[in-house]
Amino acid sequence: MLSHLSPTRLAELCNGHWHHSTALPASFTSAQIDSRMMGQDELFIAFKGETTDGHRFVSDLDRDLGQAAIVEHPDQDAAAAQLCVSDSLQALQSISREVSALTGAVKFAVTGSVGKTGTKDMLSRMLAGFGRTHATKGNYNNHIGAPLTLAQMPEDTEFLACELGMNHAGELTELAQIVKPSVAAITCIADSHIGHFTSLEQIADAKAELFTGLTEDGIAILPRDDIFYPRLAAAAKAAGARQIISFGTHAESNFRLLDCTKKDNGLMVTIDYPVMSKGTQRKTLSFELGMTARHWAMNAVCGLAMCSAAGLDCELAAAQLAECTDLPGRGKTYDLIVSDHQLSLIDDSYNAGPASMKAALAGLREMPGHRAAILSDMLELGGSAQQAHIQLAEHITASGIHKLIAIGPNMTAMTACLPADISCQCYQTSTDALAELDEAIQQLAAEADYVLIKGSHGSGAHLMSQHLITSYTGHQPQQEISHAS
Numbered sequence: 084m085l086s087h088l089s090p091t092r093l094a095e096l097c098n099g100h101w102h103h104s105t106a107l108p109a110s111f112t113s114a115q116i117d118s119r120m121m122g123q124d125e126l127f128i129a130f131k132g133e134t135t136d137g138h139r140f141v142s143d144l145d146r147d148l149g150q151a152a153i154v155e156h157p158d159q160d161a162a163a164a165q166l167c168v169s170d171s172l173q174a175l176q177s178i179s180r181e182v183s184a185l186t187g188a189v190k191f192a193v194t195g196s197v198g199k200t201g202t203k204d205m206l207s208r209m210l211a212g213f214g215r216t217h218a219t220k221g222n223y224n225n226h227i228g229a230p231l232t233l234a235q236m237p238e239d240t241e242f243l244a245c246e247l248g249m250n251h252a253g254e255l256t257e258l259a260q261i262v263k264p265s266v267a268a269i270t271c272i273a274d275s276h277i278g279h280f281t282s283l284e285q286i287a288d289a290k291a292e293l294f295t296g297l298t299e300d301g302i303a304i305l306p307r308d309d310i311f312y313p314r315l316a317a318a319a320k321a322a323g324a325r326q327i328i329s330f331g332t333h334a335e336s337n338f339r340l341l342d343c344t345k346k347d348n349g350l351m352v353t354i355d356y357p358v359m360s361k362g363t364q365r366k367t368l369s370f371e372l373g374m375t376a377r378h379w380a381m382n383a384v385c386g387l388a389m390c391s392a393a394g395l396d397c398e399l400a401a402a403q404l405a406e407c408t409d410l411p412g413r414g415k416t417y418d419l420i421v422s423d424h425q426l427s428l429i430d431d432s433y434n435a436g437p438a439s440m441k442a443a444l445a446g447l448r449e450m451p452g453h454r455a456a457i458l459s460d461m462l463e464l465g466g467s468a469q470q471a472h473i474q475l476a477e478h479i480t481a482s483g484i485h486k487l488i489a490i491g492p493n494m495t496a497m498t499a500c501l502p503a504d505i506s507c508q509c510y511q512t513s514t515d516a517l518a519e520l521d522e523a524i525q526q527l528a529a530e531a532d533y534v535l536i537k538g539s540h541g542s543g544a545h546l547m548s549q550h551l552i553t554s555y556t557g558h559q560p561q562q563e564i565s566h567a568s
């Protein structure tokens with residue numbers, strides 16, 4: 084869709100002016116924030132970040148390939164055309180608003196305390212069965228990633244699946260106004276980022292800002308099991324949602340999860356749902372889901388509700404879900420070969436909050452044989468951090484593990500609440516843990532069949548996974564960087 088905007092129109096939208104305008108192509112095909120990813124007729128957005136300044140790489144652009152940049156100050160020595168603006172972020176957002184207004188694609192947006200990326204990925208997989216789909220890459224869901232998703236949208240896109248995140252009140256209002264979805268979903272409300280708020284009610288209100296961007300005939304998708312469902316429904320109605328579709332296990336859920344059974348290579352999920360968006364007739368549907376942990380089933384139900392809201396056939400959509408498999412950092416299992424032993428590593432190290440940590444431990448409980456865990460601190464919990472970690476003790480005990488490696492001050496303090504038959508090895512930092520990880524994994528491999536690794540990105544759980552996967556499988560782990568929640 085960026086191809087619909089001429090260089091002149093881009094300058095108007097950004098309130099900027101072109102430097103070296105003789106090198107401009109007729110239009111641009113996409114936008115990038117990494118100069119190494121630049122292709123033919125693409126536009127580089129130069130941002131000044133905490134660790135690097137994109138303006139340093141403007142000189143790397145190839146004017147012969149039609150490459151140009153948006154900059155806050157021109158590089159006089161660079162050959163490529165440069166659109167000079169006062170603020171690169173505002174320029175990207177202005178361009179994305181225009182792209183959003185011009186596209187004929189059906190736009191979906193999803194947010195929530197946990198489950199955003201998984202739901203978006205499943206939704207994208209389902210939508211691809213109906214037409215050309217463009218989706219947020221990884222979890223690029225913040226003030227840069229969300230508008231960048233729009234700026235990178237191909238011209239022939241029929242469905243857009245956007246993941247939107249936030250860390251503070253007001254952020255989702257801005258992003259929702261850029262995307263302008265016709266279907267908007269909230270996965271759940273939890274205390275994943277309570278450190279930036281004073282209550283769960285504030286988190287619910289901040290997530291509900293998503294509905295302020297709904298189109299006139301927009302539909303809200305809400306978690307019926309959530310204690311904040313009435314609050315979210317009221318916010319959606321106040322924002323002008325034409326319809327509210329609920330999902331969950333609650334008897335009054337429009338899309339109701341009836342059963343979820345583990346299979347060898349995933350789950351068998353059974354739901355019932357309304358045949359029509361209005362009326363009382365319901366239909367039962369069973370489908371395969373290629374994910375292994377039960378909590379993914381609810382994300383799938385949310386995605387199906389979103390498809391239905393857009394008038395798409397639920398059976399055809401659900402048929403796509405068998406191909407959805409566990410993702411690196413989000414539950415993918417690796418077989419480690421340690422000496423003469425095989426140890427299955429459940430890599431859930433991408434990030435963690437209380438809700439996702441409990442879900443991961445519940446999944447571990449279902450694994451056969453002997454189990455162990457490597458858990459690092461959950462961050463962004465503010466004054467409730469210590470108590471949130473202590474509350475994990477009963478879930479860790481229920482998981483049936485016999486060995487725990489705890490990383491971080493809060494996870495270490497929590498071990499005092501565990502029974503004596505769980506052997507604990509504690510480290511204050513991930514650096515300390517890494518130094519002894521090879522020795523520890525030798526012992527674990529001799530005693531356990533499964534080990535779960537989970538924790539917040541900032542507390543280093545992913546470093547444990549990366550080391551073990553690289554050292555004991557020969558694979559290079561792939562994880563995106565944590566962005567907004």
